Amino acid sequence: MASVNRFIQFNNETIDTKMLYRMEMLAGALADAPYLKVTTRKLIEFRPTESSVSVSVFWRHRTKYTEQQGYLSDVYLLSAGFWRNFGLSAWKDLIAEQSPVSSLRRQLLLCAEEFRLSEKIIKERPGTAAAFAVREQVYREYHQDQFNQNLKKGFLADAFLNAAYLSLRDIETEMDNEWGAVLLIWKGLFDARSTADSAAIVEQMTGRLEYLLKNDMVHTYYTFGDAADKAPPFHYHEGIEAEKTEEQEEIETIEEWFNTWHRENEMTDTPAMEFELERGDSQLATGGREEAGADEVKQTGRGDSSGDHLEDNDEEDREMESGPKKAGGKFGRANEQVVYHEQRLLAHVDHSRQIADWRRKQAPYVRALLKELKKRITQRHQDYRANLNAGRLSKNLLPLALEERPKPFYRKSAPSKELDAVFCLLIDGSASMVDKLDETKQAVLLFHDVLRGLGIPHEIVLFYEDAYEASDTEQPNYFEWMHKFEDGMRDHAQEIVSFEAHEDNRDGFAIRWMTDRVKRRREKHRFLLVFSDGEPSAYNYAENGVVDTANSVAEAKKEGVELLHLFLSSEPITEEQAAFYRMMYGNKSVSADSLEHFVDQTLRLLKRTLHLVIQSG
Incomplete structure (x- = not known):
C-alpha cells in the first residue's frame, strides 16, 4: 500500500473523489452512456479502450469556483458536444494527410471544434453558459501569456495557434498584420456547421502555413486520445465462423466508437462460453453425455447453515471456497478484470503461548468493557412496578375512590434483548503491513474476544492482491477468512495470529465484496470496519483506486452498512493524511498516533459503536 507522503512533494496530488463522482454521473447522463468513466489527465481526451473520457488537470490549483466550473465545461464539451457532434470521418481524413505542420493542423481542428461545439452547447443548454464563461476567461489569459512566451522563443507554430484561439474572441495580436490573410480564412469558422466544415477551413490554411512556417508545433494544447482508427479486436471461434465475412459498419461519431468498444469488452468471454454450450465439453466420452455419469464424484456440496459447522466439514468447506470467481462489473468498473479467491486462513503453527500472553495483557480491558456493556444492557431491563x-x-381501581392522589398505573417487566448487531472486519494484507503485524493481530484478537463475549456475530477477513500475477486481463485477489458468520462464537485466535502480509490492496473492491455479504444479514445494525495503513495500491489502481474506494464507501452507506476506517501508522498522522482519508471515508475515519495506541484505539472504537447499538436497541 503506497503512502500518502510521496517522494516528490509537488506530485503529491489528491483528487476530490466526490467531485469526480458527480462529474462521472453527469457525463453518463449527458452522453446516455451509464458505463462511461471520467478520469483526469493533462488534457481532455477520449479513451474508448478504457470506456473513459478525461477532464484536464489544467483546472487544479485555482479557486474552488473556477476549478469546479472548469471541470464542468470539460464534461459538457466531451459528453454533450464532441460525443455526438464530432465527425470521425473528417478527422481521420485530415490526420491521414502528411504535412510539415501535421501537429498544428490537428490541434487547429480540435481548437476549431471546441469553439463551434461550445457555442452549440450554450445555445441548446443555456444553463451551461456560466461554466463556459469561466472557461473562456481563464483560457483567454492563458493563451495571451503563451503567445508572448512562444513568440519570444521563436516557436511560431505554437504562437500561431495561440493567436488563432484569441482571434475567435476578437483579441488582436502582433501576428494580425503579417498573418492577417491566414487568420481571415480562420474566421470562416463562425459559419461552420460541422466537423467537415472546420476541416475544410484548416485545409484552406495549410498551404500558406507550410510556406510561412519552418517548423511544426513544440507544445501540445489539444489532443484527441486513442487513435480514431483503432478498432476493437474481434474474437472468433469455430461456432461463429459465418460472421467473419460480415463487414464492420463505418463509425461516424464518438458515441458509436465508444459503444463498439463497450460491446466488445462485454462480449470478450462470451464466444468461448457459447462454444462450450454449442459443442459441449470435449472431455466427454464418445458415447455422449450420459456416459459422463459413470465418472467418479470429484466434489460434493452441502447446504448452508446458520449454526456452527462441524469440525470434519471444515476441510470440505475450504476446498469449496477456494475456486476462483470473476468480478465482472458486479464490484465496480475499476475491478472488472479482477479474479478473486475466497478461502479459509489455515493456522499451520501452534501460537498458544503467544495468544495466552496477549490475552493476559488485554484481559483487564476486555473484562471492563464487557462488564460496562452488560450493565448498560441490564439497565434496559425493568422489573414489574406498581403505583405509578x-x-x-x-x-x-379501588384507590381511585379511597385515595386523594391515586396511582392506578403499572409497568410490566421488559425482557433484556440481545444486541441486534453484526460486525465485519476487513484487514489490509498489503506488504506495507509487515512491520505492523503484531500490533494489528493484537487489535484483531481484542475485536474477536469482545464480540464473542457479547455473543455478536462477526466476520474477520484478510484481503490482498497478488501483484506478481496481476496483468491487464487478470488481477488475482484473495480473501482469507479467520472467522465467518457461520462459525458462531467459536474461538479462532490461532487463525488470527497466523495471518501474514502479502503484496497489494484493492480497497474499493474489498469493501464492495464485504458489503455484498453483510447486506444480506437481518440485524438492525450492520458495521464494517476497515483496518489499513495507507491508500489503495494495486494494478491499474492508482488515482482511480481512490475514487473507487470513495464510491464503495458511499454505496455501503446506501445499503444500510455503517463503515468505519481505522488508519494504522507508526508515526503521528499529518493533516494532509487526515484530509485524504476523510475524502475517502468521510468523518468515519480515525487514526492511531502510534503502533502502541492501535489496540487502545480499536477498543475505543468498539466501545463507542456498541454504546450506540445499546442506546438504540
Missing part, C-alpha cells in the same frame, strides 16, 4: 402516575391501567 403513568403506564398500564391496573385492574384494582
Whole structure:
C-alpha cells in the first residue's frame, strides 16, 4: 500500500473523489452512456479502450469556483458536444494527410471544434453558459501569456495557434498584420456547421502555413486520445465462423466508437462460453453425455447453515471456497478484470503461548468493557412496578375512590434483548503491513474476544492482491477468512495470529465484496470496519483506486452498512493524511498516533459503536 507522503512533494496530488463522482454521473447522463468513466489527465481526451473520457488537470490549483466550473465545461464539451457532434470521418481524413505542420493542423481542428461545439452547447443548454464563461476567461489569459512566451522563443507554430484561439474572441495580436490573410480564412469558422466544415477551413490554411512556417508545433494544447482508427479486436471461434465475412459498419461519431468498444469488452468471454454450450465439453466420452455419469464424484456440496459447522466439514468447506470467481462489473468498473479467491486462513503453527500472553495483557480491558456493556444492557431491563402516575391501567381501581392522589398505573417487566448487531472486519494484507503485524493481530484478537463475549456475530477477513500475477486481463485477489458468520462464537485466535502480509490492496473492491455479504444479514445494525495503513495500491489502481474506494464507501452507506476506517501508522498522522482519508471515508475515519495506541484505539472504537447499538436497541 503506497503512502500518502510521496517522494516528490509537488506530485503529491489528491483528487476530490466526490467531485469526480458527480462529474462521472453527469457525463453518463449527458452522453446516455451509464458505463462511461471520467478520469483526469493533462488534457481532455477520449479513451474508448478504457470506456473513459478525461477532464484536464489544467483546472487544479485555482479557486474552488473556477476549478469546479472548469471541470464542468470539460464534461459538457466531451459528453454533450464532441460525443455526438464530432465527425470521425473528417478527422481521420485530415490526420491521414502528411504535412510539415501535421501537429498544428490537428490541434487547429480540435481548437476549431471546441469553439463551434461550445457555442452549440450554450445555445441548446443555456444553463451551461456560466461554466463556459469561466472557461473562456481563464483560457483567454492563458493563451495571451503563451503567445508572448512562444513568440519570444521563436516557436511560431505554437504562437500561431495561440493567436488563432484569441482571434475567435476578437483579441488582436502582433501576428494580425503579417498573418492577417491566414487568420481571415480562420474566421470562416463562425459559419461552420460541422466537423467537415472546420476541416475544410484548416485545409484552406495549410498551404500558406507550410510556406510561412519552418517548423511544426513544440507544445501540445489539444489532443484527441486513442487513435480514431483503432478498432476493437474481434474474437472468433469455430461456432461463429459465418460472421467473419460480415463487414464492420463505418463509425461516424464518438458515441458509436465508444459503444463498439463497450460491446466488445462485454462480449470478450462470451464466444468461448457459447462454444462450450454449442459443442459441449470435449472431455466427454464418445458415447455422449450420459456416459459422463459413470465418472467418479470429484466434489460434493452441502447446504448452508446458520449454526456452527462441524469440525470434519471444515476441510470440505475450504476446498469449496477456494475456486476462483470473476468480478465482472458486479464490484465496480475499476475491478472488472479482477479474479478473486475466497478461502479459509489455515493456522499451520501452534501460537498458544503467544495468544495466552496477549490475552493476559488485554484481559483487564476486555473484562471492563464487557462488564460496562452488560450493565448498560441490564439497565434496559425493568422489573414489574406498581403505583405509578403513568403506564398500564391496573385492574384494582379501588384507590381511585379511597385515595386523594391515586396511582392506578403499572409497568410490566421488559425482557433484556440481545444486541441486534453484526460486525465485519476487513484487514489490509498489503506488504506495507509487515512491520505492523503484531500490533494489528493484537487489535484483531481484542475485536474477536469482545464480540464473542457479547455473543455478536462477526466476520474477520484478510484481503490482498497478488501483484506478481496481476496483468491487464487478470488481477488475482484473495480473501482469507479467520472467522465467518457461520462459525458462531467459536474461538479462532490461532487463525488470527497466523495471518501474514502479502503484496497489494484493492480497497474499493474489498469493501464492495464485504458489503455484498453483510447486506444480506437481518440485524438492525450492520458495521464494517476497515483496518489499513495507507491508500489503495494495486494494478491499474492508482488515482482511480481512490475514487473507487470513495464510491464503495458511499454505496455501503446506501445499503444500510455503517463503515468505519481505522488508519494504522507508526508515526503521528499529518493533516494532509487526515484530509485524504476523510475524502475517502468521510468523518468515519480515525487514526492511531502510534503502533502502541492501535489496540487502545480499536477498543475505543468498539466501545463507542456498541454504546450506540445499546442506546438504540
